[in-house]
Amino acid sequence: MSVGDVTVVAKGLRKVFAGPGGKPVRALDGVSLSIRPGELTALVGPDGAGKTTLLRMLVGILAPDEGELQVLGMDATRDAQRIQDRISYMPQRFGLYEDLSVEENLNLYADLHGVDPQQRRQRFDRLLAMTDLARFTHRPAGKLSGGMKQKLGLACTLVRSPDLLVLDEPSVGVDPLSRRDLWKIVQQLVDDEQLSVIVSTAYMDEAERCAQVFVMHQGKVLAEGTPSALRERARGLTGIVSPPLDTPARDLQAKLIDASDLIIDAVPSGGNVRFIRQPEADKTALSKLFDGLSPTDRPEELEDAFMMLLRQHHVEDAPPAATPEVHQGQRERASNDDKPVIVVRDLVRKFGDFTAVASTSFDVRRGEIFGLLGPNGAGKTTTFRMLCGLLPASGGHLEVAGLDLRTARAQARGRVGYVSQKFALYGNLSVQENLQFFGGAYGLRGDALRARIRAVQTQFQLDADAVSGDMPGGYKQRLAMAAGLLHEPDILFLDEPTSGIDPLARRSFWRTITALVKEGVTVVITTHFMEEAEYCDRIAIQDAGRVLALGTPKAVREQAGAEHGVDMNSAFIAIVEQARAKGHEAGAEKVA
Amino acid sequence: MSQSGFAQRMAALIRKEVRQMVRDRSNLAVGLLLPIALILLFGYGLSLDVEHAPIAVVMGDTSPPARDVYAAFQGTPYLDPHWAGSMQDAERRMLAGDLDAIVRVPPNFSRRVASGDARVQLLLNGIDSTTATSVEGYVSGAMATQGLKMADRTGSAPAGGGVVVQQRMWFNEAGISTWYLVPGLLVLIMTLTGAFLTSLLIAREWERGTLESLFVTPVRPLELVLSKLVPYVVIGLIDLAMCLVAARWMFEVPIRGSLIVIVIASFLYLVVSLTMGLFISGVTRNQFQASQMALLTSFMPAMMLSGFVFDLRNMPTVVRGISEVLPATHFMNLIKTLFLAGNNASLVLRECAILALYAVVLIFAARRTLRKTLDR
Amino acid sequence: MASFVAFLAQVMALCRKELLALLKEPSSRAILFVPALMQSLLFGYAATYDINHVSYAVLDQSRGAASTALLTRLDGTGVFERTRTLTSSRQIAQVIDDNDALMVLSIPSDFENKLSAGQPSPLQVILDGRNSTTAGTAGAYISSIVASYNQSNGYASGGITVERRAWFNPNLEARWNIMPALIAALSMLQTLLIAALSVAREREQGTFDQLLVTPMTPIQILIGKALPAIMVGLVQSTLIFLIIRFWFQIPLVGSVWLLYLGLFTFTGASVGIGLSISALSLTMQQAMLYTFFLIMPLMLLSGLLTPVRNMPAALQVATYVNPLRFGMSIVRRVYLEGAGLSDVATDFIPLLVIAALTLPLAAWLFRHRLS
Known part of the structure; x- marks a missing residue:
């Protein structure tokens, strides 16, 4: 390499796209940075910060309007092909050919990158072992679960050792186990082959592993440095507090996060609430807010610094922690609150000989947040689709508000809201038009419809004219939520609503959920952010179609054992791995 | 590379x-x-080639020369002639879409044959103009042959001189x-x-x-x-x-x-x-x-x-x-x-x-x- | 009543969304309506078996007054245009092969002598049979010109004169017969495709599940999906109709209402087929290819280009499941004949049966097609 100590040099990059109604959107607004070779570099920032645009420029498939960009010592626009011959890129939605098998996909990319057939076998074996895909080499990629697809995408980009590896949010929608594996692969390559890696991510624990972090916001680089240097910004401001007995941690969290002039951020964790206070927060006001509780200090983390940075630059975007309107009167709260609204007994779903869901049972009570956790392919989405009446069960019994939605009269579905994994929206329609349609489909019309649309638009801060297909992930998620809540359902099904969403948007999302639950709405949710399980009243961990653990987050953490129970992430991994080990043993015994 | x-x-x-x-x-x-x-x-x-096109023949004259007209249509595979009792009956069938054409032999047909000025009327169903054009060709052809035959038989007209068209279609002789x-x-x-x-x-x-x-x-x-x-x-x-x-x-x-x-x-x-x-x-x-x-x-x-x-x-x-x-x-x-x-x-x-x-x-x-x- | 209003309101919401999705972008709007307009104009001019320009070459070896008079008569029609004058019979093949002339008239050297001697005098006509229909028509035209030449020069030989009159299409113009059929045929192409892609597209993009969890019933979804496609089809039909009526000036004999009743029923049946394909397909590609697979036989077995009666019996039976055959028949007969409802009632029956089978099938498949 000619330049020696830099892989990427950017000077004053600008890119403007045409937004809704011809308004220009500055995706990149003067970005200058340089990236060192042989190490991991992270790009973090909220949705619409310009991370993807920057990465696409790096790999030569998007030309900057202004500025200069050198990759591996070559001009990214003029020498795009020569750069593309030497790098590997994994876009946000990796383009796997779904009708080709795992092996065929790998072979395709190996051939395209000119990998020698002799070396290939060895490399494939290693990649398949690392991704745990060896069992599925002949399965069509379309039949893999989301996490497995993501791992296969990574494997396809790693068929040879590139001079630069570019990963755009590689862990979106990937469960904690797969995420850990994925990073293991990347880390190994960095260690073994001194690979230069640029990765954009919404997970701060991933950014923390990187040597260099760039925080982006609205097309600009807000801050850069090593994780420890960035962490410094939050020093002395971080704390943790336990809620009073018989108050859910999320209620205390909601109270803290609403006091935005004193508290920058708050999040439930292990039954307590972690928070960051404003540097200039008034002592007396703070102690009044804590109201007799005794917060203690805790070491600052990268996420704290990130949240601080974003909050400082996000003021003009109005309050992120949207406080939903409270319409207590409108929703009748049934007197017998203890009767479960959702009953699932011995639910089974088979596809051919493959059992997606195996005798699953659980109840959800009114006004509860019920979390369904599990690795990719565990059967969560299948369970969801059965609950919503989109898929008939092969066996067992299920009831939603006393009915099976598949056979129930159409009106029964009117009490349920559903936000699917991919945020199913009509991409070429505007926000307003999407809302009008979903409202109409749920039987709202006239003034009632207009009023509700206005309400959710303010609640979720949606721009009525934006075209939904062009919006970044976080906005899509908000619109999908808004559409799901238009008809004020009693029960809300949310399938991975926070995948690919930045921490800021996630806070605001959960603030909305906790407010809804206070009104008596029942929420069933799946997520791959294990810390979000802390918002739930009860959770179930599912793997290979079976329920492995069921109970309050605390109970589940305790089930994982003392050494794993510190946080939900490790508890989850421990429970799934223990169960899988037992499964292998049982299988081995059977063979014996 | x-x-x-x-x-x-x-x-x-x-x-x-x-x-x-x-x-x-x-x-x-x-x-x-x-x-x-x-x-x-x-x-x-x-196929664009019309065969067995249904036509009705309305007889205003029942003399042998008139009946020969009907017989002339029977000789070709392209037409499928039917008797029709009256013009109204034939028209009704054509409106219903059952006929491609009506041939009307007028009452004075045999007399005009004798004078060398015979005429028949042809009423075509123009809904399908392609078929109609083909049918017209077949009817005219049949009548021309019939005319020659009659001329031979009666010997009324002189055996004709005049220009005779000899057509040859290249590449597709039979069309x-x-x-x-x-x-x-x-x-x-x-x-x-x-x-x-x-x-x-x-x-x-x-x-x-x-x-x-x-x-x-x-x-x-x-x-x-x-x-x-x-x-x-x-x-x-x-x-x-x-x-x-x-x-x-x-x-x-x-x-x-x-x-x-x-x-x-x-x-x-x-x-x-x-x-x-x-x-x-x-x-x-x-x-x-x-x-x-x-x-x-x-x-x-x-x-x-x-x-x-x-x-x-x-x-x-x-x-x-x-x-x-x-x-x-x-x-x-x-x-x-x-x-x-x-x-x-x-x-x-x-x-x-x-x-x-x-x-x-x-x-x-x-x-x-x-x-x-x-x-x- | 209130529940009916609610029912309608939900259907309307879906209709509105479908229309927006179809028509919102200028490029989609253009693709739905501009082609219909252009095609009806183009095909209006293209769709003709009527010859109005025949290029010919002459090999005149007699060079007498009679041959000149005959050729003058030919040129006087305005249809025949002499492009080449040949000097040797060896040139004939060249001229035909190279498409320089559709036909060659070859006049023998004894043409004049035989004619004046009262003997039959042959005139050779060589036609390019690569398009035998055009060749046949041109040949017939020549024959009739020669016949009138004979008659006016007293060479005529008795015979029977055929007096021709044509109903519904006085000049037997092919355009009259093809264009009204296009009102149905052209609009069917895109309508079928819109319907076929409508559910497949939502399945591929994941929005169909979202639609199924709303309180809308399959019947409502069906109506909401079918109506916009029918509307697009009818607008296209109207565009073509206006062009035929006012640009090509083909007079409408029958009632406009009956015409539209026929078109509505026909489009409904086509949309039923399209939605059934859509509900069966998992991807847009499948929906599109199955539609294409169907469109060709539908067009060819409709009687658009070749009459249904020319087909073998087995295929004629097969045309009973082809909505285009009956849609076209209704349009043609109402347009040109002025047929009344009772005349075309039998054409409505197959259309209604097709719609009554395919539409409920599609509605059932919405929920029961497992992905």
Whole structure:
């Protein structure tokens, strides 16, 4: 390499796209940075910060309007092909050919990158072992679960050792186990082959592993440095507090996060609430807010610094922690609150000989947040689709508000809201038009419809004219939520609503959920952010179609054992791995 | 990047396209079954030649000369005469769509035959003008023959001198419409399989996001275009073989030109029509629009404007100019000549050169739509 | 009543969304309506078997007054245009092969002598049979000109004169017969495709599940999906109709209402087929290819280009499941004949049966097609 100590040099990059109604959107607004070779570099920032645009420029498939960009010592626009011959890129939605098998996909990319057939076998074996895909080499990629697809995408980009590896949010929608594996692969390559890696991510624990972090916001680089240097910004401001007995941690969290002039951020964790206070927060006001509780200090983390940075630059975007309107009167709260609204007994779903869901049972009570956790392919989405009446069960019994939605009269579905994994929206329609349609489909019309649309638009801060297909992930998620809540359902099904969403948007999302639950709405949710399980009243961990653990987050953490129970992430991994080990043993015994 | 890199990438991409093509049955249905269905339909189902056209004969005169008129219609396989009791009855049946024509023999027919000025009235159902024109021809022909016979018998008129037309139709002596429909079918099949099969290929990769990953590899845009062509060219050549076999042995259409020239010309056109599909796909980047465009630019123009059934010579200059722009028109001219007229070096060379030019231009246009950039 | 209003309101919401999705972008709007307009104009001019320009070459070896008079008569029609004058019979093949002339008239050297001697005097006509229909028509035209030449010069030989009159299409113009059929045929192409892609597109993009969890019933979804496609079809039909009526000036004999009733029923049946394809398909590609697979036979077995009666019996039976055959028949007969409802009632029955089978099938498949 000619330049020696830099892989990427950017000077004053600008890119403007045409937004809704011809308004220009500055995706990149003067970005200058340089990236060192042989190490991991992270790009973090909220949705619409310009991370993807920057990465696409790096790999030569998007030309900057202004500025200069050198990759591996070559001009990214003029020498795009020569750069593309030497790098590997994994876009946000990796383009796997779904009708080709795992092996065929790998072979395709190996051939395209000119990998020698002799070396290939060895490399494939290693990649398949690392991704745990060896069992599925002949399965069509379309039949893999989301996490497995993501791992296969990574494997396809790693068929040879590139001079630069570019990963755009590689862990979106990937469960904690797969995420850990994925990073293991990347880390190994960095260690073994001194690979230069640029990765954009919404997970701060991933950014923390990187040597260099760039925080982006609205097309600009807000801050850069090593994780420890960035962490410094939050020093002395971080704390943790336990809620009073018989108050859910999320209620205390909601109270803290609403006091935005004193508290920058708050999040439930292990039954307590972690928070960051404003540097200039008034002592007396703070102690009044804590109201007799005794917060203690805790070491600052990268996420704290990130949240601080974003909050400082996000003021003009109005309050992120949207406080939903409270319409207590409108929703009748049934007197017998203890009767479960959702009953699932011995639910089974088979596809051919493959059992997606195996005798699953659980109840959800009114006004509860019920979390369904599990690795990719565990059967969560299948369970969801059965609950919503989109898929008939092969066996067992299920009831939603006393009915099976598949056979129930159409009106029964009117009490349920559903936000699917991919945020199913009509991409070429505007926000307003999407809302009008979903409202109409749920039987709202006239003034009632207009009023509700206005309400959710303010609640979720949606721009009525934006075209939904062009919006970044976080906005899509908000619109999908808004559409799901238009008809004020009693029960809300949310399938991975926070995948690919930045921490800021996630806070605001959960603030909305906790407010809804206070009104008596029942929420069933799946997520791959294990810390979000802390918002739930009860959770179930599912793997290979079976329920492995069921109970309050605390109970589940305790089930994982003392050494794993510190946080939900490790508890989850421990429970799934223990169960899988037992499964292998049982299988081995059977063979014996 | 060396020559071997190109070969390796091409092989990999072609393998990928073939797998995708084979794994979706709808591809093979359109690529192979549709041509077979069309061949059968064209061979057995479609004919512009009217046979057994039902006509009613209304007799205003029952004398022997008048009855001979009815007999004259019975002699031809093209007409199927029926007695009709009255004009009202015949008209009612024609309104109901049961008759193609009514022939009315007037009351004074035999008297006028004697005076050498016999007339019959022919009332045609103009709903289908093609059939009507044919029926008119058959009726006039039958009457002319009958007139001669009567003249012979009565000896009233002098055995005629005058100009006698001796017609010879070259290339298709019997004037069988199948003979020009079947070569046309070849054009239609090449056009359809081309446009339909390839028009989604690039759009689908845009919509599913697979191109973004593919772009950032050593792959070159031209390789993408060529690899998408190859499997479908093979399908098209299979279709071509089926068409030729069917034309020769099922429909017994003569193939007077050289087979090799036909195959070369078809190959050129196949590349043109497949690349046209790819180009549409790459320009729209959207499966919905691509499919609409493919439908609009292929099927109807090939059927209506290429000289398939409707002769270009009968069209106004502007419309003719537009049809000259269509590659299908040139291929149609070429293939009809090669089938029915035989090798004609100057025409073959000219049309092949035009097709080759289209192929090259379209390949580069399609390649342009795959320029590695997400910018529009 | 209130529940009916609610029912309608939900259907309307879906209709509105479908229309927006179809028509919002200028490019989609253009693709739905501009081609219909252009095609009807183009095909209006292209669709003709009527010859109005025949290029011919002459090899006149007699060079007498009679041959000159005959050729003058030919040129006087305005249809025949002499492009080449040949000097040797060896040139004939060249002229025909190269498409320089559709026909060659060859006049023998003894043409004049035989004529004046009262003997039959042959005139050779060589036609390019690559399009035998055009060739046949041109040949017939020549014959009739020669016949009138004979008659006016007193060479005529008695015979029977045929006095022709044609109903519904006085000049027997092919355009009259093809264009009304296009009102149905052209609009069917895109309508079928729109319907076929409508559910497949939502399945591919994941919005169909979202639609199924709303309280809308399959019937409502069906109506909401079918109506916009029917509307697009009818607008296209109207465009073509206006062009035929006012540009090509083909007079409408029957009632506009009956015409539209027929078109509505026909489009409904086509949309039923399209939606059934859509509900069966998992991807847009499948939906599109299956539609294409169907469109060709539908067009060819409709009687658009070749009359249904010319087909073998088995295929004629097969045409009973082809909505285009009956849609076209209704349009043609109402347009040109002025047929009343009772005349075309039998054409409505197959259309209604097709709609009554395919529409409920599609509605059932919405929920029961497992992905």
